[in-house]
Amino acid sequence: MYDLVIKGGEVVDPAQEIHDVLDIAVRHGRIEKLGKAPDADQAREVIDAGGKIVCPGLIDLHTHVYEKVTALGVNPDVVGVKCGVTTVVDAGSAGYADFGGFSAFIAPRSLTNAFCFLNIASTGLSVMPEICHWGDIDVEGTVRVAKENRELIKGIKLRLVGPMMIENGLDVVRQARAIAEAAGLPLMVHIGDHQADHNKSQALTRQMLGLLRKGDILTHPFTVSPGRVIDADGGVLEEFQEAIERGVLVDVGHGNRSLSFDMVRLGLERGILPFTISSDVSGLVLRSRVYSLPVTMSKFLNLGLGLEQVIRMTTANAATALGMSDALGSLKAGMPADITVAQLVRGDWDFQDSLGNHMAGQVMFTPVATITGGRIFPGDGGLGRGAEGLTPNP
Numbered sequence: 001m002y003d004l005v006i007k008g009g010e011v012v013d014p015a016q017e018i019h020d021v022l023d024i025a026v027r028h029g030r031i032e033k034l035g036k037a038p039d040a041d042q043a044r045e046v047i048d049a050g051g052k053i054v055c056p057g058l059i060d061l062h063t064h065v066y067e068k069v070t071a072l073g074v075n076p077d078v079v080g081v082k083c084g085v086t087t088v089v090d091a092g093s094a095g096y097a098d099f100g101g102f103s104a105f106i107a108p109r110s111l112t113n114a115f116c117f118l119n120i121a122s123t124g125l126s127v128m129p130e131i132c133h134w135g136d137i138d139v140e141g142t143v144r145v146a147k148e149n150r151e152l153i154k155g156i157k158l159r160l161v162g163p164m165m166i167e168n169g170l171d172v173v174r175q176a177r178a179i180a181e182a183a184g185l186p187l188m189v190h191i192g193d194h195q196a197d198h199n200k201s202q203a204l205t206r207q208m209l210g211l212l213r214k215g216d217i218l219t220h221p222f223t224v225s226p227g228r229v230i231d232a233d234g235g236v237l238e239e240f241q242e243a244i245e246r247g248v249l250v251d252v253g254h255g256n257r258s259l260s261f262d263m264v265r266l267g268l269e270r271g272i273l274p275f276t277i278s279s280d281v282s283g284l285v286l287r288s289r290v291y292s293l294p295v296t297m298s299k300f301l302n303l304g305l306g307l308e309q310v311i312r313m314t315t316a317n318a319a320t321a322l323g324m325s326d327a328l329g330s331l332k333a334g335m336p337a338d339i340t341v342a343q344l345v346r347g348d349w350d351f352q353d354s355l356g357n358h359m360a361g362q363v364m365f366t367p368v369a370t371i372t373g374g375r376i377f378p379g380d381g382g383l384g385r386g387a388e389g390l391t392p393n394p
């Protein structure tokens with residue numbers, strides 16, 4: 001007998017190039033069957049997904065969920081299973097010295113799968129800017145912790161922010177590069193520093209891009225801050241184009257300062273497609289502008305991307321970026337049953353970018369149920385509209 005059958009939904013699974021009305025049968029927390037399930041009625045639980053979209057559980061590649069330890073951390077379940085997201089990746093909130101709290105108190109206690117990219121700054125984002133002098137980086141400690149915690153640490157994080165980056169930026173990038181290489185992990189680099197000098201910051205971004213390799217991740221491509229890769233006149237840095245051609249992955253990382261609708265429009269016009277859409281949600285924007293991954297996806301739907309594209313960017317592609325395509329991001333038989341059921345709700349939606357610019361939109365990708373770890377979480381609390389009304393733990 002199946003534990004759960006999700007019946008008759010419009011299944012979108014880009015990893016398998018599937019877009020069809022199908023049933024999904026789940027047993028013992030795994031996908032048992034994707035196709036027609038004539039014996040669905042015998043399942044312990046049946047979700048009628050008629051008229052709904054059913055996709056692999058969404059993966060938010062850039063979040064800040066180191067709650068209580070960093071001031072900007074939010075509860076992983078509030079931005080996870082409560083809003084259609086079955087996997088969150090914390091992008092650099094923890095460094096090697098305070099990673100222990102993430103592995104002891106965050107990952108095991110959240111119902112949402114939680115992974116992280118380890119900051120090269122020893123104490124992560126507990127204080128920002130996190131790298132003010134060389135003493136803030138411990139190469140040996142960072143490599144050791146990354147190697148010892150492969151099940152949770154999926155990459156290395158560097159933010160090109162603060163006076164140290166203007167003074168010694170390229171050397172810091174080289175240091176991060178060496179750490180990622182020694183740890184055998186991809187490097188995620190944050191660009192955009194609103195307080196920096198434009199020319200110096202841009203020079204550093206260009207040099208940094210030259211050092212990124214296939215599988216490394218550039219986050220915040222649509223920022224207007226100094227260090228950006230797209231200029232106000234629409235010019236795209238040559239080094240950025242070349243990096244994309246080499247296989248460097250482009251991650252949205254919406255966040256508090258890092259997404260401008262104008263930059264997205266300019267980028268899309270010039271063929272800059274993000275590889276992953278992520279929210280960069282934190283306490284700064286949980287209740288305004290960003291809200292969640294589904295709201296961020298909705299912005300891209302309204303900016304012209306297709307449904308399959310935005311789902312690919314938040315499932316198959318995000319799993320690739322994590323090096324976890326065999327375990328996440330698809331509804332293949334045998335995969336963990338991480339599933340999102342959603343609805344495209346039409347209406348007059350008002351979206352805001354990081355700068356507070358408004359955009360009218362007609363469609364909102366709204367999760368109605370999230371399945372992970374053998375549990376079903378209903379889409380409650382104004383999902384797809386904002387996080388108001390959500391409580392920290394179910």
Ligand SMILES: [Zn+2]
Nearest residue numbers: 062091255280
């Ligand atoms: Zn971030």
